[in-house]
Amino acid sequence: MAGCFNDKYVSFDLNAPCKPFKHFFRATGYANADYTYTPPFRRMYDCQASYRGYPLYMRVHSILTLHGKGDYYILNEGRDYGSPDWDKKRVDTAVSMDGQGKLRYNWELVDRVYDIIIGRNIHPIVETVYMPQVICKSPGKFYLPQNFKLWAEVIDAFVRHWIERYGLKEVRRWYFEVWNEPDNHDEWNNDPSSFFALYDYFEAAIHGVDVHLKTGGPAVKQWDEGKRIFKAFLAHCSGGVNYTTGAYGTRLDFISVHCKGGHPALAGPSIDYMFNTIREYAAILHEFPEYAETEFFNDESDIVWEGNMGIRHKNWLNFRNTHYAPGFTAKMIHTYCSVVEDELGLNLSIVDSDNSHLAWEKYFFSGNRSQFTPLGKVPCTDLIRKPVFNIFPLLGKLGNERYFQTNGDTEYGRKYGVLATRDLSWGYAFMV
Numbered sequence: 001m002a003g004c005f006n007d008k009y010v011s012f013d014l015n016a017p018c019k020p021f022k023h024f025f026r027a028t029g030y031a032n033a034d035y036t037y038t039p040p041f042r043r044m045y046d047c048q049a050s051y052r053g054y055p056l057y058m059r060v061h062s063i064l065t066l067h068g069k070g071d072y073y074i075l076n077e078g079r080d081y082g083s084p085d086w087d088k089k090r091v092d093t094a095v096s097m098d099g100q101g102k103l104r105y106n107w108e109l110v111d112r113v114y115d116i117i118i119g120r121n122i123h124p125i126v127e128t129v130y131m132p133q134v135i136c137k138s139p140g141k142f143y144l145p146q147n148f149k150l151w152a153e154v155i156d157a158f159v160r161h162w163i164e165r166y167g168l169k170e171v172r173r174w175y176f177e178v179w180n181e182p183d184n185h186d187e188w189n190n191d192p193s194s195f196f197a198l199y200d201y202f203e204a205a206i207h208g209v210d211v212h213l214k215t216g217g218p219a220v221k222q223w224d225e226g227k228r229i230f231k232a233f234l235a236h237c238s239g240g241v242n243y244t245t246g247a248y249g250t251r252l253d254f255i256s257v258h259c260k261g262g263h264p265a266l267a268g269p270s271i272d273y274m275f276n277t278i279r280e281y282a283a284i285l286h287e288f289p290e291y292a293e294t295e296f297f298n299d300e301s302d303i304v305w306e307g308n309m310g311i312r313h314k315n316w317l318n319f320r321n322t323h324y325a326p327g328f329t330a331k332m333i334h335t336y337c338s339v340v341e342d343e344l345g346l347n348l349s350i351v352d353s354d355n356s357h358l359a360w361e362k363y364f365f366s367g368n369r370s371q372f373t374p375l376g377k378v379p380c381t382d383l384i385r386k387p388v389f390n391i392f393p394l395l396g397k398l399g400n401e402r403y404f405q406t407n408g409d410t411e412y413g414r415k416y417g418v419l420a421t422r423d424l425s426w427g428y429a430f431m432v
Helices: 039-048 072-077 108-119 148-166 186-190 193-209 224-239 271-285 315-321 324-343 387-395
Strands: 027-030 057-060 095-097 103-105 123-127 136-138 141-145 175-177 214-220 254-257 295-298 347-353 372-374 383-385 420-423 428-431
Touching: 039 108, 039 372, 039 383, 057 347, 103 148, 108 123, 108 148, 141 148, 141 186, 141 193, 148 193, 175 254, 186 193, 186 224, 193 214, 193 224, 214 224, 214 295, 224 254, 224 271, 254 271, 271 324, 315 324, 324 347, 324 387, 383 387
Parallel strands: 027 057, 027 347, 057 123, 123 175, 175 214, 214 254, 254 295, 295 347
Antiparallel strands: 095 103, 136 141, 372 383, 420 428
16 A cells, blocks of 8 residues: 655655654643642643553753742742752751761652653653762762762662662663753853763662662763763773773763754744754764764754743743644654654654743743643633643654655645654544
8 A cells, every 4th residue: 555645745665774763852840840749740640640641751950959848939039940059048958967977868759750750651861960968078069079989879868769669670761961951051161071970870889789770870961061071081081091990981871962943042943953952962972983873862852942031031932822832842753753763763762842930820820831731820720731731641642663655846845744653553644
């Protein structure tokens, strides 16, 4: 059987060989992990979990630095990232130290957060920003430990606890990411060596617990500073001196970046803006052929940066409330297939649309990076799905193999596209 369309329509052969379609888009996230156990977020999770297979992964900030006050800091102090000043009044609950310098752990809040996530059949991407206060080098340097062995000890204790609570089979499905956007810190932009040490001790601690767990990074942004750290990080992992072993190289199971379609201060939504930067990262990655098959993530793949900005900041951000957002997302997924997999040959594993920031959606259709909007005053548990949420369950209906298409229109792939898939167990193809 063949499907063939003429002129400007898509052509594809149903008998031709297919390529796997990995459903790499089934991930989302938000800041801060303390939002998780609040009533609105519990409601959000209930809505998300009602759809088969979406989301499969959840990536949240601050799992090591939970404060236990839920959405207090955003509601009462206007802090969108949900925490007090890092250098003034940290209130970590999970890690402490006794009078003899021995680390102590309180798993109550960590369990509370992950029980909600895992209880909905969602798996964590464990992103270990930020550093527990008690082991920080100084109040202003919350990204560095006072002692790298203490950092490794904390990571070891967390991983062992998660395995004890959720089982080794479950935790082996997780991904452990060393930090979030190290290029935010000038010290690492000027000299990333201490970031590499952070990763080496992180990797050694995790694989010291179980060699089948997956570690990676560097989760850099799409600016020049991020590209420099990205290349240096790959060079370090490939053959640099390991800070824990003294040998050359450090194990790297997945490689992550943050590339988006624009920035409110720089550019509006653009597929080219996103994928031209991914091409630059791919060019760097191709300099290290040993990583040709390594899993590749864009684990903050959003339409534009600055999700805490809404229509009161820039009125054109109203696109997040409209059909434009799911349309752009569908086009983005199509382009990941045609560019990142087919053209660049990367082992694309996860594309995280980091748009579950319900706490940032402060009023009805405020235009923030959220899949839901509240019907009433925040905090409100009456939620409406935004159009952008609906694209993910629809994409989830795609099959597990995709066809290659041909088209004579020069705008095909840029202005519009078709993603044709099949699931042999169902015996037919879906197209989006």
